[in-house]
Amino acid sequence: MRGLVESLLSPRPILAELPxxxxxxxxxxxLVGALDECLAPLFLTLDCLDAYLDPLLSPVDILDxxxxxxxxxxEPGLSVRIRREMVARAVALHRERGTKAxxxxxxxxxxxxxxxxxxxxxxxxxxxxxxxxxxIAGRELVVRLRARDLIGVDTDALAxxxxxATPAHLGVRLEVDPEGFGDEPQAHxxxxxxxxxxxxxxxxxxxxxxxxx
Numbered sequence: 001m002r003g004l005v006e007s008l009l010s011p012r013p014i015l016a017e018l019p020x021x022x023x024x025x026x027x028x029x030x031l032v033g034a035l036d037e038c039l040a041p042l043f044l045t046l047d048c049l050d051a052y053l054d055p056l057l058s059p060v061d062i063l064d065x066x067x068x069x070x071x072x073x074x075e076p077g078l079s080v081r082i083r084r085e086m087v088a089r090a091v092a093l094h095r096e097r098g099t100k101a102x103x104x105x106x107x108x109x110x111x112x113x114x115x116x117x118x119x120x121x122x123x124x125x126x127x128x129x130x131x132x133x134x135x136i137a138g139r140e141l142v143v144r145l146r147a148r149d150l151i152g153v154d155t156d157a158l159a160x161x162x163x164x165a166t167p168a169h170l171g172v173r174l175e176v177d178p179e180g181f182g183d184e185p186q187a188h189x190x191x192x193x194x195x196x197x198x199x200x201x202x203x204x205x206x207x208x209x210x211x212x213x
Contacts, residue, residue, distance in 0.1 A: 010036040011043050055087035063087060070094075075110075077157025082110055098167045106165045107143060111153045118142040120170075140171035147178045 014032035015023060022028040051057040055066050060080055067074050067083075070090035074083035086093070086109060093109075096102030100119050107115040119141055122134025143162050150158075159174045166172040 005041070005044070008037075008040040008044065010040040011047070012039075014039075055084050075157045075161050077154040078110055078161070085109055097165065103141075103143070103162065103165050106161060107145070107158070110158055110161055111145065111150060113145060113150070116144040118144070140173055141166055142173050142175060144175045144177055147176045150176065 013036050015029055015036075018028065018032070045052075052059070052062060053066065055063060058066060063080070063083060064074060067087045067090070070087060071094065072086060072090040074086045076083075078086075089109070093102060093105060096105060100117055103117060104115060107113070120136040120139030122136075124131075124134040155174070155176060162174055163172055
């Protein structure tokens, strides 16, 4: 909880606005001085209003309130730095919400790694009626991560975040692979969307729709 700043001075003292005859009046000086003490926090808040509304600078207790303005509720299990980034990038993330690219961006933002995503969906077009539908029916979306890249990451919070970013009609499973996948390690500075090969059997089972890890 934020408190008052001790001995905060008003940038617009009332005594300076009064006629000069009151400047040497002790009673008038004390009276308006008490009012200055009440008004100083208001001036400070208004002067710093842009910082309160900037998700990268705002106090932590206001951050989730700002998230509500842009339609996102940062997962409390994630660090404050990541929550700030999610609110700041909410509009861009909404643009790709429900897509593979959007899910990759969410995982990269929350965990700092590039996930291997198995998407059972597909896209096709046809001029013939009753054509075969694309994708694989009955499959769930799988998000696979390497355990050695998840040091310090709350996997339960990450699983809930993945579930929230997945289309409601799909099941989702978060797999944590202890050995890693692919031939080359993926650096944390890589970009979301990079391809990777299939990995070994997972040790961490993810959610089947309830968002638990």
